[in-house]
Amino acid sequence: AQSVTQLDSHVSVSEGTPVLLRCNYSSSYSPSLFWYVQHPNKGLQLLLKYTSAATLVKGINGFEAEFKKSETSFHLTKPSAHMSDAAEYFCVVSPPGTASKLTFGTGTRLQVTL
Amino acid sequence: DADVTQTPRNRITKTGKRIMLECSQTKGHDRMYWYRQDPGLGLRLIYYSFDVKDINKGEISDGYSVSRQAQAKFSLSLESAIPNQTALYFCATQGSTDTQYFGPGTRLTVL
Numbered sequence: 001a002q003s004v005t006q007l008d009s010h011v012s013v014s015e016g017t018p019v020l021l022r023c024n025y026s027s028s029y030s031p032s033l034f035w036y037v038q039h040p041n042k043g044l045q046l047l048l049k050y051t052s053a054a055t056l057v058k059g060i061n062g063f064e065a066e067f068k069k070s071e072t073s074f075h076l077t078k079p080s081a082h083m084s085d086a087a088e089y090f091c092v093v094s095p096p097g098t099a100s101k102l103t104f105g106t107g108t109r110l111q112v113t114l
Numbered sequence: 115d116a117d118v119t120q121t122p123r124n125r126i127t128k129t130g131k132r133i134m135l136e137c138s139q140t141k142g143h144d145r146m147y148w149y150r151q152d153p154g155l156g157l158r159l160i161y162y163s164f165d166v167k168d169i170n171k172g173e174i175s176d177g178y179s180v181s182r183q184a185q186a187k188f189s190l191s192l193e194s195a196i197p198n199q200t201a202l203y204f205c206a207t208q209g210s211t212d213t214q215y216f217g218p219g220t221r222l223t224v225l
Contacts, residue, residue: 106155
């Protein structure tokens with residue numbers, strides 16, 4: 001069984017300040033983990049993924065995430081927010097190797113203010 | 115051109131009507147998926163298909179059916195729509211890697 005919890009439904013940051021979106025997971029195996037972003041009226045786009053290689057994963061648009069097995073966490077960070085980062089972000093877990101059974105978190109809406 | 119397309123993008127219908135949502139892809143992927151998104155619930159899997167002859171139920175398949183007409187086409191049907199099927203529906207595809215690629219979504223409203 002697997003599950004994922006996004007700890008914040010809404011995060012607001014000022015442009016130029018750091019972003020932290022928190023995600024904890026539960027899995028009976030060593031999972032694959034993903035972050036997807038959804039901009040308004042758009043489909044989901046893969047930001048980054050962890051598949052048991054390096055624990056610090058770099059993604060697109062300056063985002064990165066660190067897999068911490070001891071804390072069962074996979075938090076998403078970015079050093080400096082941009083207005084274009086405003087979107088909904090989903091943390092996703094799947095069994096290793098196939099990613100055919102994705103379990104989505106409930107999403108975190110990121111607001112970026114001037 | 116988009117790799118994964120969905121039609122229609124928006125649809126309003128009435129309770130009891132039959133509705134079909136269509137998904138097409140040009141990525142050449144064998145695996146295709148249908149999800150629904152509800153506010154505060156993330157995405158939930160309705161049906162998935164690993165190839166034309168392989169159809170599988172997801173976690174919320176009741177009230178839905180699917181058809182895999184070809185490798186590139188995967189349709190979702192609501193035989194008799196009801197208001198709690200009002201949601202945003204996404205199609206996704208997957209090739210040999212562990213990444214799913216999503217279409218732009220179909221917003222369905224059942225009155």
